[in-house]
Amino acid sequence: MTHTSQVVVIGGGQAGLAAGYHLRRLGIDFVILDAQTTPGGAWQHAWDSLRLFSPAAYSSLPGRLMPQQPGEPYPDVQHVVQYLADYEKRYELPVERPVGVLGVHRDGQHLRVETDSGTWHARAVISATGTWWRPFLPAVPGRADFEGRQLHTVEYGTSNDFSGQRVVVVGGGNSAAQIAADLAYDTQLTWVTQRPPRYLADDIDGRALFDTATARRRALDEGRTDTGGVASLGDIVAVPPVREARDRGLLKASPMFSRLVPGGVEWADGTRAETDAIIWCTGFRPTLSHLAPLQLRGLRGHIATEGTRAVDEPRLHLLGYGDWTGPASATLIGVGRPAREAAREISALLTAGTT
Template sequence: MTGQPEGVVTGGGQAGLAAGYHLRRLGLDFVILDARAAAGGAWQHTWDSLHLFSPAAYSSLPGRPMPGQPGEVYPDAAHVVRYLSDYERRYELPVLRPVHVRGVHRDGEFLGVESDSGTWRARAVISATGTWWRPFIPAVPGRAEFGGTQLHTVEYRSPADFAGRRVVVVGGGNSGAQIAADLAYGSELTWVTQRPPRFLADDIDGRALFDAATARRRALENGQRDTAGVASLGDIVAVPPVREARDAGLLKASPMVVRLTRDGVEWADGTRAAADAVIWCTGFRPALSHLTPLGLRGARGRIRTIGTRAADEPRLHLLGYGDWTGPATATLIGVGRPARDAARAIAESLRS
């Protein structure tokens, strides 16, 4: 399978679909290449109890409000998967799957997109591969020595898998707090964080976070003082399960460990704790290996951007990797604006 569309989107999750919506509205010829076997992006691979931070009405992609989920204020991941699948069908987005993109390279006036299903030559490429597929685990001493189970957020599914076991959860963000809350009742939990966890006020959810991110973007665009956006409010959204575990006194964080031992963990003062499993809720890195042939990656593995456009390759746009490519672009509601901007920039470049 090969082709020469005007645009290629790599990744068919929420960012790729938002891009597709705006490209379709502008009448462009494009294709979305998705490595997953089914619609839903990373949401179809999350842990069982994961819920959104915001009500459905504040978790929508452009053009199509997310319907509410009966009995839930904050929809679960399965509901998001159904929504994304419906969104893709509703707008008849040209998603091909499973197609694994191997590399993007320059090909004269085109960008060549090589995959296990053929090569596409396009005038523009939107990279929307996200971060879920590149989990990060810090180089803590003793990881190879530890004799128990180690897994990352991406591999965690259910507290039933750890019932009665001694579990160390590493990480003070939302994933760490939610998984710690998940395990607090049926496991012997130790929660360790780099710094004391900062819970947002209980009445703050994704709506307020999006407003904070938007206010920061506007301030920066107008040359005003950086408001720090979401970071100024805290690190952890107190969704109901987290709030309940916290209020029950079950979410007490310890300082970060300095090493793993054969049968547990150790702190800087020499204190040790036995553990059967360590769950690393330590974040992700952008999944950008397919862009390596372009030679654009700089400090910290990032590609320098102006808005969504790669500064050193104007035919490439990056979408959905977080604040690096626009405030809140890794969220359902936040990705719509930068997706629109990227699509408009591509349309303008094709007319020039």
């Protein structure tokens, strides 16, 4: 089956919905193709105890504030999923699901989007697939020899799955800290980081991080000195569960081990820790395989962009993958501004094509 739309948005999570909001406001014909069976994007697959590191009011998509969650200063996963579902319904965003996008191709004046349920022809495409679907595992010696359980952040569900076990959590970011705090009470926890954990001040949350990221981008755009952005403040937001575990002395980080052995992990000095499970909180890479037919990737797989627009394919915009597609664009509060800019550029492109 073949379809035609002015714009195809690939991905129905927070970035795709923000794009849809601004496209709708500009009166542009569009469709959102989402591989998930239900609303909520990657949030519906996150671990049970995950908390946003911003209050609800500072975790909102354009046009609609996230409501406060009763009794929770930092909303949980289910609250976010419900908010995204309500947002999609409120603005009557045209989401088709489940639709898996196989590839985006050049086709004359159009981009051809091949999917597992038909073909779409569009004047422009916004890729908003995020990073959750492409977890990164570092190349650590002995990883194949370890006889226990290994999983990535994306596979973690609840601390009950590890009750009484010896668990190693690897990583120095927010996910690692929250999962380590979740496990600290009922497991024999070893938390390892490349460098000592850097907590942000307890009164700093996502709003301050967004402001900092935006100020850095403005400074770079104006040729001023790099402020260092969010990285200059620290790596971990001390949401209440993390703060409590830290203050009780339960989050003591060890240096990164040098290798895995069949029964656990080993440091350079020969010290070992017997381990039942290792949880790799080691980040993600952009999910961009559907763009491979366009042959846009340069060194290290990076697609060059100006703002959100692909330099070598002006009909393509990338949204929500990180600072390279807009300051804090991988966050709920941060994706609205680059989504607006992408929609405006696409509107200008469509207008130019009709004159």
